Amino acid sequence: MLELDALSVRLGRAQVLDGVSARLAPGQTVALIGPNGAGKSTLLKALAGLLRASGKVRLEGRALPPGPRRAVAYMPQDTGAAAALSVLEVVLMGRLERLGLRVDPALRGEALEMLARFGLGALAHRPIGALSGGQRQLVFLAQTLFRAPKVMLLDEPTAALDLRHQLMVLERVRAEVAARAAIAVVAVHDLTLAARFVDRILCLSGGRIRADGAPAEVLDAALLRAVYGVVADIAPLPSGTLVVAPLRALGGTGANAAGAKPRILPPRSWQCCASG
Amino acid sequence: MTMTTTGAPDAPGEAAKPAPADPARARALRLILLALLLGVVTVTDILVGPAFLNVLDVLQALVAPGTADPMVAAVVNAIRLPMTLMAAIVGASLGIAGVEMQTILGNPLASPYTLGFSAAAGFGAAVAILFGLSLPLVPGLTVPLAAFAAAGLASAIVYVLAHWRGVTAEVMVLAGIATLFLFQSAQSLVQYMAAPEVLQEIVFWLFGSLIKASWFSVAVSGAILALGTLALVPDLWRLTALRMGDARAASLGVNVPALRRRVFVIVAVLTAGAVCFVGTIGFVGLVAPHLARMLVGEDQRLLLPASAICGALVMVGASVASKLISPGAVVPVGIVTALVGVPFLFALILTGRRRYW
Numbered sequence: 001m002l003e004l005d006a007l008s009v010r011l012g013r014a015q016v017l018d019g020v021s022a023r024l025a026p027g028q029t030v031a032l033i034g035p036n037g038a039g040k041s042t043l044l045k046a047l048a049g050l051l052r053a054s055g056k057v058r059l060e061g062r063a064l065p066p067g068p069r070r071a072v073a074y075m076p077q078d079t080g081a082a083a084a085l086s087v088l089e090v091v092l093m094g095r096l097e098r099l100g101l102r103v104d105p106a107l108r109g110e111a112l113e114m115l116a117r118f119g120l121g122a123l124a125h126r127p128i129g130a131l132s133g134g135q136r137q138l139v140f141l142a143q144t145l146f147r148a149p150k151v152m153l154l155d156e157p158t159a160a161l162d163l164r165h166q167l168m169v170l171e172r173v174r175a176e177v178a179a180r181a182a183i184a185v186v187a188v189h190d191l192t193l194a195a196r197f198v199d200r201i202l203c204l205s206g207g208r209i210r211a212d213g214a215p216a217e218v219l220d221a222a223l224l225r226a227v228y229g230v231v232a233d234i235a236p237l238p239s240g241t242l243v244v245a246p247l248r249a250l251g252g253t254g255a256n257a258a259g260a261k262p263r264i265l266p267p268r269s270w271q272c273c274a275s276g
Numbered sequence: 277m278t279m280t281t282t283g284a285p286d287a288p289g290e291a292a293k294p295a296p297a298d299p300a301r302a303r304a305l306r307l308i309l310l311a312l313l314l315g316v317v318t319v320t321d322i323l324v325g326p327a328f329l330n331v332l333d334v335l336q337a338l339v340a341p342g343t344a345d346p347m348v349a350a351v352v353n354a355i356r357l358p359m360t361l362m363a364a365i366v367g368a369s370l371g372i373a374g375v376e377m378q379t380i381l382g383n384p385l386a387s388p389y390t391l392g393f394s395a396a397a398g399f400g401a402a403v404a405i406l407f408g409l410s411l412p413l414v415p416g417l418t419v420p421l422a423a424f425a426a427a428g429l430a431s432a433i434v435y436v437l438a439h440w441r442g443v444t445a446e447v448m449v450l451a452g453i454a455t456l457f458l459f460q461s462a463q464s465l466v467q468y469m470a471a472p473e474v475l476q477e478i479v480f481w482l483f484g485s486l487i488k489a490s491w492f493s494v495a496v497s498g499a500i501l502a503l504g505t506l507a508l509v510p511d512l513w514r515l516t517a518l519r520m521g522d523a524r525a526a527s528l529g530v531n532v533p534a535l536r537r538r539v540f541v542i543v544a545v546l547t548a549g550a551v552c553f554v555g556t557i558g559f560v561g562l563v564a565p566h567l568a569r570m571l572v573g574e575d576q577r578l579l580l581p582a583s584a585i586c587g588a589l590v591m592v593g594a595s596v597a598s599k600l601i602s603p604g605a606v607v608p609v610g611i612v613t614a615l616v617g618v619p620f621l622f623a624l625i626l627t628g629r630r631r632y633w
Contacts (some may be wrong), residue, residue: 048527050523050527067531068526068528068530068531069529070529073527074527075527075528076521076523078521078524084519084569085516085519085520085573085574086299086575087574089516089574093517093520093528096513096514096528096530098527101509101512102512125299127573
């Protein structure tokens with residue numbers, strides 16, 4: 001069980017996270033949704049121990065110490081990487097603590113196997129800088145899963161991927177979560193994809209949780225209007241999957257046309273500093 | 277409608293291709309060839325000199341000193357060997373300092389020069405020469421110690437500023453550049469104040485010359501190089517991880533500020549140990565890491581020794597050139613390092629190694 005208790009982060013004068021509390025059970029894949037600047041990336045970094053936060057984070061009943069945490073793997077949004085590192089080296093570094101002057105052949109074999117699972121076997125010895133953005137994203141996901149963490153924190157892991165690979169990535173994440181009773185928290189913007197793959201959605205806005213529950217409970221037109229400032233159609237397909245189709249943005253003429261005042265927080269100075 | 281994917285499809289945009297061969301062996305082979313090339317250049321440097329000694333006599337003095345001409349053996353033992361070894365040690369130290377500086381600052385233009393260590397060493401030496409300082413028991417060590425102490429002062433300034441404002445690459449580069457200009461100005465002031473004959477001595481020191489090498493300087497700089505290298509070994513993978521950026525390295529469990537502090541101190545000591553005896557040597561610390569990276573990639577297990585060898589190669593090559601430019605004389609090696617190193621770099625750029633290794 002991962003417990004967040006009144007987690008708050010202040011960056012300069014801005015309160016980027018404001019008392020976020022939640023309990024995430026093993027085996028759960030949780031989507032973190034919300035508009036840009038809502039605090040999604042900040043929450044993931046705070047959970048990873050990479051940002052100073054007040055409040056408590058407990059994993060399996062034990063408070064996590066500040067600083068990077070072995071049991072928690074965080075995959076940043078940025079996929080930029082040094083040109084001269086090979087794909088295999090990048091994945092191997094997922095288990096940095098096990099690497100020495102000589103790399104254990106068994107560990108190397110495991111890394112190659114992980115790459116093969118993502119269809120990246122042929123790229124193992126290519127420089128990461130020579131790969132496309134989508135390929136790099138898959139490599140970094142392979143690195144994150146290679147750590148075999150109890151908690152995976154993935155910041156927009158499907159952002160640079162085509163449809164097929166978006167599905168593949170989220171299926172792989174779900175499979176890992178199920179196989180190892182891990183917890184995955186995935187920041188996403190594609191709400192249809194989130195509804196298709198996750199057990200639960202946490203909706204953040206202005207650094208606070210605005211909604212928490214199963215996709216069918218959380219995703220409704222009122223929430224999208226209030227949090228994102230959009231008018232959207234939300235419809236279940238025969239397969240049971242929800243489809244979220246944004247129709248128009250509120251604010252300016254859009255908001256007036258809709259005859260509704262969006263409950264969106266005004267832009268804050270920290271939005272340029274804390275993507276999410 | 278359900279959406280599923282099966283098996284392990286190809287990566288985006290990647291047609292099924294056979295896996296390329298593991299480049300690890302090729303890279304290791306390049307490292308060995310580089311070491312052999314260094315061996316050849318090192319022997320060449322010992323064979324060449326302003327004394328116009330017979331090459332076979334010098335070889336005999338190297339292989340069997342007991343049977344060699346005593347005069348030749350004395351020149352080889354007291355002058356040529358220390359100079360050549362010092363060139364290799366200084367080059368290796370600056371190569372390692374350069375590659376780690378570029379790694380912790382995430383900046384391809386970083387070198388031991390960037391943070392003002394070399395300028396500070398020059399200032400320390402210039403002050404000692406200007407005021408004719410002399411230590412009681414070891415007068416010959418006054419200038420090197422003053423250079424070492426000033427380089428230590430420069431590193432302390434950068435370290436303290438980074439400690440106060442955050443150990444980030446940006447803060448360290450800015451603090452370093454400020455320190456560089458501070459010590460360059462102070463150095464110019466000392467030169468301005470100096471009498472012509474003292475100024476000549478200062479300028480000669482600043483050129484960087486292997487003439488000052490001795491077995492003592494070889495031992496001290498060699499020990500610093502060995503200890504500095506050993507101190508970096510436990511962090512090699514963490515330094516490799518840092519090449520992916522601070523956030524990603526931190527997400528892998530690297531304490532980035534602590535790593536940066538630790539490596540910064542090692543780089544400062546390596547640079548000070550290299551330049552305090554021979555004077556400010558430029559270019560090697562900038563170019564050697566790039567040559568090494570092009571040949572062996574980013575894995576620090578290979579990149580660290582490759583940078584050391586490339587640094588030594590440029591420095592010893594420059595030493596050979598410095599003796600050949602003007603027969604019968606030795607041009608200060610600091611003047612020649614760029615002349616020797618730039619063609620290396622041009623050749624590698626022009627051969628189209630765009631992706632490195």
